[in-house]
Amino acid sequence: MDIRQLKYFLAIAEAGQITKAATRLHITQPPLSQQIILLEKELGVQLIERTKKHINLTESGRILQNRAEQIIELINTTIDEIHEAANGISGKLTIGTITSSGRTLIPEFVQRFHQTYPKISFDLRLGDSRRILELLNAGIIEIGLIRLPINTSLYNYITLPKENMVMVALPDAITIGDTETLSFDKIKHNPLLIHRRYETIIINYCRQAGFEPNVLCTSDDNTSLLIWAKLGLGIAIVPETTINLLQDSPLLIQKITNPAIITTAAIIWLKKHTLSTAASHFLEMFKKDPHTEL
Structure with a gap:
C-alpha cells in the first residue's frame, strides 16, 4: 500500500x-x-x-x-513544515476550535496575527471539544481551542477569560421582571435546550432548585440551540460569547444566578511535540495577551 x-x-x-x-x-x-x-x-x-x-x-x-485522509493530511503538513524551515516565516497554521469560539474569539486573534505574518495561511477546523482533541492527537492540527477541563499530563494550555453561562430565549418565553439575571427556579416550567457538555451540571442545579428539568434538546452545537430558542422551542443555556453567533436576533439574554455557572476555554497543544514556527508565534500572541493565563 x-x-x-x-x-x-x-x-x-x-x-x-x-x-x-x-x-x-x-x-x-x-x-x-x-x-x-x-x-x-x-x-x-x-x-x-x-x-x-x-x-x-x-x-x-x-x-x-x-x-487515508489522516495520512495524506500528515504528509501535506510535513511538506509544509519542511518548506517553512527552508523559506522562513511562511507555511500553514492548523487550528481546531469549538464552534462558538471559532466564530467569535479566533477571528480577532487571526486578524492581529495576519498583520504581523501575512505569508502564513490558515487551516481552521470546527467541532466539539472531543473532535478537536482527536484532531490534535492525530497530528492533523497543532493548536486547539476547547472548553476545560483537559488532561494536563498530555497538553500544555493557556487559559482564556472565564465566561458566565446565560439563558437565551424569546422575550415572551419567561416572566423576568426588570432584572438582567435569572435564577434556576424561574425556569422550571420551560423546556430547556442545553449543550451536552453541561448537561449533568445543569440538571443537578435544577434538582437543587427543587424541580426536575424538562430537557427538550441536548446538542454538541451551540448554534443549533440558539436557532431552536429563536424559534420559540425553549430556553437555551449557553456560554456568554455564543450569543454573538446570531446577529440582530430578538432573543433575550440573561445571566444565570443562584447559582452562577462559569465556563472556561483554553488554547491547548500537545506536550513533547515540536511546534512549527508559525504555531509558536501564534501561541506567543496569546501568552502576551493580558486577559489570558498560563
Whole structure:
C-alpha cells in the first residue's frame, strides 16, 4: 500500500464512481480499477461494492477512507513544515476550535496575527471539544481551542477569560421582571435546550432548585440551540460569547444566578511535540495577551 494508491482510493470514495475519479485524476479507468483491485488483494478485504452506476464503500472501506485522509493530511503538513524551515516565516497554521469560539474569539486573534505574518495561511477546523482533541492527537492540527477541563499530563494550555453561562430565549418565553439575571427556579416550567457538555451540571442545579428539568434538546452545537430558542422551542443555556453567533436576533439574554455557572476555554497543544514556527508565534500572541493565563 503506497501513497498513490491511497490518493486513488480517496478519489473514488469522493467521486462515487470510478469513471469520474479517473477523470479527476487525469488517468484512464482501467489502471485506476487495477490499482484498487491490487489494494484489496494486498489488504485481503473488499473496500468497495461495485454497481453499474455507483460504488459504495464497505465498512473496511470507510475505515480506510478515514485513515487515508489522516495520512495524506500528515504528509501535506510535513511538506509544509519542511518548506517553512527552508523559506522562513511562511507555511500553514492548523487550528481546531469549538464552534462558538471559532466564530467569535479566533477571528480577532487571526486578524492581529495576519498583520504581523501575512505569508502564513490558515487551516481552521470546527467541532466539539472531543473532535478537536482527536484532531490534535492525530497530528492533523497543532493548536486547539476547547472548553476545560483537559488532561494536563498530555497538553500544555493557556487559559482564556472565564465566561458566565446565560439563558437565551424569546422575550415572551419567561416572566423576568426588570432584572438582567435569572435564577434556576424561574425556569422550571420551560423546556430547556442545553449543550451536552453541561448537561449533568445543569440538571443537578435544577434538582437543587427543587424541580426536575424538562430537557427538550441536548446538542454538541451551540448554534443549533440558539436557532431552536429563536424559534420559540425553549430556553437555551449557553456560554456568554455564543450569543454573538446570531446577529440582530430578538432573543433575550440573561445571566444565570443562584447559582452562577462559569465556563472556561483554553488554547491547548500537545506536550513533547515540536511546534512549527508559525504555531509558536501564534501561541506567543496569546501568552502576551493580558486577559489570558498560563
